[in-house]
Amino acid sequence: MSTALIEARDLKKHYPLSGGLFSRSARQVRAVDGVSFSIEAGSTLALVGESGCGKSTTGRLLLRLIEPTSGEVLIDGHSLNEMAGRQLRRARRQMQIVFQDPFSSLNPRHSVGEIIAWPMRLHGLGNETAIRARVRELLKLVGLQPGHADRHPHQFSGGQRQRVGIARAIALESRFIVLDEPTSSLDVSVQAQILNLLQELKNQFGLTYLLISHNLGVVEYMANDIAVMYLGQIVEYGSAETIMSGPRHPYTHALLSAVLGPVTGERRKRLILHGDPPNPASPPPACRFHTRCPYVQDICRETPPPLEAADPGHLAACHFADQIPQYVSRGERNP
Amino acid sequence: MTLYILRRIAAAIPVLIGVSLIVFISLQLIPGDIARALLGPMASQDTVQRYRESLGLNQPVPIQYLTWLWHVLHGDLGRSFTENIPTTALLAAKLQNTLILVTASLLLAIPLGVLAGIVAATHKFSWSDRLGMGTTLVLGNMPTFVVGLGLIALFAVQIPLFPPLGMYDILGSGGIADLLRHLILPAVTTAIPPAAIIAKMVRGSMLEVLGQDYVRAARANGISMRTVNYRYALRNAMPPIITISGLQVGFLLGGAVFTEYIFAWPGIGLQLQKAILARDISVVQGAVLIIAAWFMLVNLVVDVINRMLDPRLRSPR
Amino acid sequence: MHDQLAQIGIQERELSISHEEPEHEEPEPSRASRLATRWRVLARDRAALAGLILLAVIALAAILAPLVSPYDPNAQTSAVRFARPGAGHLLGADEAGRDILSRLIWGGRVSLFTGVAPTLAAAVISLLLGLIAGYFGGVLDQITMRTLDIFFAFPIVLLAILFAGVLGAGLRNEVIVITVILIPYMTRVVRTATMSSREQEYVEAARAAGAADWQIVLHEVLPNVVSPLLVYAAVLCGLMILVAAGLSFFGLGPPPPSADWGQMVNTGKSVLFEAPHVAMIPSILIVAVALAFNFLGDGLRDLLDPHTLR
């Protein structure tokens, strides 16, 4: 893929687990365990999964906010992890992040104008007057009033705060933005405003997004491609259409089942998993999903399934990826 | 649990060494020649020199420290030059008097503070809560010596109910009734400021617990306010209450020094005051060391109790 | 506050600016009007205001002591020994026939200084220590915290007595001693605030924007640390006035005749039976000043909370 703007190569992030006061064992939480993907310029990749699956960690690895245990991130074909000093600073201008929590992502002690202006000052983008003018322009761009620059974050609603966070993220004219659950703390009507804004900005500036979300409705609306994560690994990867219409991994199937249609409340496909997601500190061996999988066979408990093409451009890590579509179309209740 | 206690003790050892180091180094801070400072300007150069040697002061400082530590570990705190008896013996005699005072104060301060805090929390924003918290605020900001003098002025001078001083021989002729008569004012004095602070903290942690989801959940499912207040809330507020009470023991130990001075209570604090004015270094070191070790022990016990109370640490999964 | 109210309270704040028309731009508040807002917040808190006024009056009187003091604080007039408060000697006279009010005014110089100056000095040192330990963590933090643990093993008053006893009486030593015993406590507060600020997403945002550590500390963390430190410092000022008074009471303060409040209590102690007011009046003042600092601290807490700035 020559047009890839961002590429993740076998990213791993293992955290040592200090086992309480008693044992300083060598156990690790494999928060991210061998994740690879690439995002083409101008497209949106969605990382989908439940809490603790490693999707947020992946997002932070991509921006090198945390250092990977192994693997690397390429931006425009250059390794972000080998950069340092000025080169790294220049690379950072290319990539920004919008957070889930509009409360903790804005410093309560600064005015909104200061929050948006600071990244520009850090990179020496123009004098004070120019920066101040740009702040007003950015505020307008995200649907706030230029006069809001002097207010503090607590004077805004959740949705407005998220707009401020977006203004900060686009202030440096970055090309790539990680959206970490950008709407999950917002009401649906406000969510729609923010999603519209993000799409507008993407079209206007040709932005590339990594959208991290657990909400498949949002993902389906926004994403070109989808990567489904379970316990630190990608279990399914493909274009949004193919994944939403024909999942090849039972976990994706279950996630889709959880989306309730607003009008009739019908489930698209009925598959309800048993139990809770396992603790990432001790993931099940072989196929990590086998403890909750309704179609589990002996091979799943013994051999980890590779992430391989089930169809052209559609990868799934399941030994029975070929048979899943039949289950999906057949299954109403749990098999 | 045993393992935890052992680990906790192990962790306390470096702190204890640090404490001894501070106590020892503070001696080095005395301006000028220590021996000269101790003997005064009238002593001859020869005497000073001999005294230096007897104190081991001609050795390098680290050696001095280790020697001193070695002796301390063997229960030898040196010799009091004002009283001219071994410091250990001197302080041991005073320690029991201080123990009586501090125990009595604790028995007053903790139940009183906890009770007041609970009452205030369960009647929050009522007039009794406001009055109680106002009083608490004032009392909590009163230094021990002001409380002591106030109580004397009130209960020994204006209404002569209790003797202001005169506790010389605690286990002597007067018997237990005399002891109690003399004990009440000092014990109350030492207890009041910590009790006020405990009350404030208990109220705070109780209110915090009462605002938790599980308390509302219990109420919504019909569990009576009584059970909610006294079992659910108190049980969950216990760890911070115990921690605060432990910290207040330190406050109380500090306050006891003043109480003993005011009431001429023949404990470690009074001895400390005398020793400081007389620059009787070994006594100062000994007294401080004993009080600090005591405080550390209390904190250790607090940690152990809190660990025993915490189900998260008791049965992890 | 109650969680139901909080639930709505948040809502209330969020909604507070929702009414305006999108086209209409509000005039930007000037710096002066923002100061005015802050003043209104403080004025609304009557206890804090009362504390502030009391402290201001005492501080002013102490500074202007030569002008406002009715008598020479050390002049002994045997005729008025033990004089009760009343005309002539407003607050009475002590056992040596010295005017208590004048002694309080002059003593305020020492007592306020020994409470405030060490607190400020300790705040600066602690800010540095706590920011470094809390932000960078690791070995540095471990060393700092283990060292502080040693100080926490002493009851604070005892530590003060030990150092003061060893260094000897005197104003300079008293200031040093109080500064030293304050540093561990203030450092801990700064470190905690630093660590909680460091965990916030705005720090990650700053890092994503390419800010270096020192820039993050100064721009993002520091503003969130200074406020709790100021509040804590106000409360500690009150406590240190008590400690300083305690040291003087113990005979470890500045030597006579420059009487401070603790020393006045101490001398009054010996005449408690004949004239309780000699000890009680400075005692009341000490407690009142400590309370005033407490109220001021509470007021500052509200004042510095960004949520009160509307």
Next chain:
Amino acid sequence: MSGSEAAVGRAAASNGSSGEPLLSVRGLKTYFEVGAKRVLKAVDGVDLDVHRGEVVGIVGESGCGKSMTCWSILRMIDRPGRIVGGSIRFEEEELVTKSETEMARLRGSRIAMVFQNPMTSLNPAFTVRRQMLDMIATHDRVSEREATDRAIELLASVGLPDVKRLLNDYAHQLSGGMRQRVLIAMALSCNPSLLIADEPTTALDVTVQSQILELLEQIQQQRGLSILIVSHDIGVIAWLCHKVAVMYAGRVVEAGPVTAVTQSPAHPYTQALLASIPTPDTRGRPLSAIEGQPPDLSRLPKGCAFAPRCPVATERSWKAPPDLTVVAPGHTVRCVLYEGTP
């Protein structure tokens, strides 16, 4: 049967119920006095009926008063909040005038509640056994042994495995889904006739949400329980409920059978709310978001609270609150557009 058929079936079942409703709320007003002259009208004249065996949903955005309505029904509004008007009739008794002792007896035994955040709604200091037994002992005089047996039975009935061991567990040893099941078992322990569920799935992982919804549906059908469920997720409501009330700024703006409200919404707010949810059909097109913000509850407009954001507001909307209009059997709406149409 497919989802929509199920919904129709449920609607039919609800029409069959007759007589006085199990719960009947009329004109309920719960206000919070937050300042000298500020009154937050958290609940402002809510009408609501729950019949026996019926599942009724309240849907709305945060701060619309849906949770406060539940807490008001349980009379658990604390100062500075107060129920200032209206009536709550439950099993032919008036709750608003009941004493606190009477209410305490009723909570948990006849009306039970399941909470939004299972992570914080269990007492961390007590075992599951202790909390279950406390709950049972509060309302029924049974021996410890009987109570334990009942607890085991209940925990097993909500699909929890290895129940005997679970009894000795503390909350921190359980996953979020398990905690919510324990809380549901506790709520069921005294056979209530009404279960109030306040956002029961919001704090859970998506795959676990489905499990809990399935469980609620199952116990409702097995026990013929009445459920009042609050959610911001209209999908959850549509899937589980017979009837739904849409709340906005403390008022019910639209109510009716769930199929009617979701398939042919009458109120502009309901329409906008439904349109703002991203669906496969909206992909590639801008969502129709509701502009602006919900109103300040202490400064509600004189007329319809939605008027400032409403695309079809008329002059009449601003003047006085719209009347309740019946647009179809059992389907009511508060909007000036429908006033006067029978």
